[in-house]
Amino acid sequence: MRRIEQLAILGATGSIGRSTLDVAARHPDRFRIFALTANSQARELARLCIEHRPRYAVIADAESASALATRLRDAGLDTKVLAGERGLMEVVSMPEVDVVMAAIVGSAGLRSTLAAAQAGKKILLANKEALVMAGPILMAAVRAGGGPLLPIDSEHNAIFQCLPPGGTARDGGAGVRRILLTGSGGPFRTRKLSDLDAVTPDEACAHPTWSMGRKISVDSATMMNKALEVIEARWLFDAAPETIEVVIHPQSVVHSMVEYSDGSVIAQLGNPDMRTPIAQALAYPDRIEAGVAPLDLVDFGALTFERPDFERFRALGLAYEVLRAGGTAQAIFNAANEIAVEAFLAGGLPFSRITDVIEATLEAIPPRPVDELEDVLEADRLARAAARALDLRPA
Numbered sequence: 001m002r003r004i005e006q007l008a009i010l011g012a013t014g015s016i017g018r019s020t021l022d023v024a025a026r027h028p029d030r031f032r033i034f035a036l037t038a039n040s041q042a043r044e045l046a047r048l049c050i051e052h053r054p055r056y057a058v059i060a061d062a063e064s065a066s067a068l069a070t071r072l073r074d075a076g077l078d079t080k081v082l083a084g085e086r087g088l089m090e091v092v093s094m095p096e097v098d099v100v101m102a103a104i105v106g107s108a109g110l111r112s113t114l115a116a117a118q119a120g121k122k123i124l125l126a127n128k129e130a131l132v133m134a135g136p137i138l139m140a141a142v143r144a145g146g147g148p149l150l151p152i153d154s155e156h157n158a159i160f161q162c163l164p165p166g167g168t169a170r171d172g173g174a175g176v177r178r179i180l181l182t183g184s185g186g187p188f189r190t191r192k193l194s195d196l197d198a199v200t201p202d203e204a205c206a207h208p209t210w211s212m213g214r215k216i217s218v219d220s221a222t223m224m225n226k227a228l229e230v231i232e233a234r235w236l237f238d239a240a241p242e243t244i245e246v247v248i249h250p251q252s253v254v255h256s257m258v259e260y261s262d263g264s265v266i267a268q269l270g271n272p273d274m275r276t277p278i279a280q281a282l283a284y285p286d287r288i289e290a291g292v293a294p295l296d297l298v299d300f301g302a303l304t305f306e307r308p309d310f311e312r313f314r315a316l317g318l319a320y321e322v323l324r325a326g327g328t329a330q331a332i333f334n335a336a337n338e339i340a341v342e343a344f345l346a347g348g349l350p351f352s353r354i355t356d357v358i359e360a361t362l363e364a365i366p367p368r369p370v371d372e373l374e375d376v377l378e379a380d381r382l383a384r385a386a387a388r389a390l391d392l393r394p395a
């Protein structure tokens with residue numbers, strides 16, 4: 001009989017967290033929820049705990065942890081509640097945990113993802129910012145820990161499925177010529193440039209094909225998301241940056257492709273529903289039901305592809321510059337974006353200035369080599385301070 005795998009879901013109250021719970025709950029014979037975590041949505045975390053009965057729950061601070069513990073006790077649960085980043089790192093390292101879904105948004109997910117890697121857990125990586133900030137460090141921790149890392153980001157999950165077993169594009173050794181990373185182009189692909197000053201957070205978050213958390217939705221609108229994904233692909237697959245090419249594909253059906261030296265191009269297709277990559281990674285190498293509607297290509301009729309507009313979406317070109325610069329440039333790039341997106345969502349910074357903030361921060365802080373995690377964290381702090389010192393108010 002198959003052993004039941006114990007899951008820790010970091011960021012359980014988010015878009016990826018919920019989709020993971022949805023898939024796991026369809027397979028009680030394979031998965032059990034060991035831990036659920038959240039940041040500010042304590043009430044929602046309590047509701048999820050009552051539904052899924054985990055052994056542990058983790059919430060941001062001690063005060064909300066004690067309120068959550070009372071609520072869960074009153075509901076008759078014996079779930080233990082931990083607090084903060086320490087709680088996250090403790091829970092992912094517990095011997096009972098088999099699989100860690102890393103689905104916290106932003107740099108806040110870095111340390112817990114690293115802890116899971118060091119503990120040799122099977123990591124399902126949605127938190128792309130961790131890899132962007134600290135690619136070489138995280139990949140080294142994965143190798144040292146000995147556990148597998150499976151990409152959840154739909155494009156990278158697609159690339160993983162299109163690559164030969166082992167999932168590497170290193171030196172074109174497996175005959176890999178190019179990685180073709182697709183992107184929808186977001187909600188403003190064809191919008192008049194002069195209109196972009198006035199777009200609201202709600203417009204930027206209304207993605208044409210995917211339903212996601214607010215930060216990644218804004219990243220998709222600036223195409224910073226695709227920029228982060230270029231860097232993510234570089235580290236996940238050990239791919240040379242010049243072999244990673246972005247292709248605009250507005251229907252979001254072809255999730256990415258790999259081109260081989262013999263001219264073959266292998267693509268992975270599916271409806272834009274994150275439960276597909278989540279189920280693929282959860283069950284790998286098996287295949288399980290994900291609750292996703294079958295893809296009806298005839299319904300689509302035509303799938304279209306375009307070259308990206310590097311002038312409209314300057315963030316995309318910056319990704320390659322940042323990879324060339326190396327060292328802490330990636331952490332600076334990510335941190336500046338997090339501050340700019342926060343300012344935009346808070347209603348201050350105009351949408352069209354998000355990329356300006358990223359560029360200005362990259363100019364303000366020279367990249368340094370990365371020898372250890374502290375180098376990354378220091379760059380993250382410096383970049384946040386530099387980005388905040390810029391004028392983030394409406395023009």
Ligand code: NDP
Nearest residue numbers: 011013014015016038039040041104105108126127212213
């Ligand atoms: P959401 O905003 O929907 O969810 C984020 C989760 O992280 C929530 O559970 C939130 O808790 C938690 N969280 C936020 N800040 C902190 C913090 N400081 N400490 C601990 N936990 C925190 O994001 P998504 O689910 O959309 O995205 C999660 C990650 O997955 C991102 O890195 C994103 O880029 C990536 N991803 C997402 C895709 C999608 O379709 N959504 C697709 C591909 C990648 P709370 O709810 O309590 O605030």
Ligand code: MG
Nearest residue numbers: 153154155229
């Ligand atoms: Mg993606």
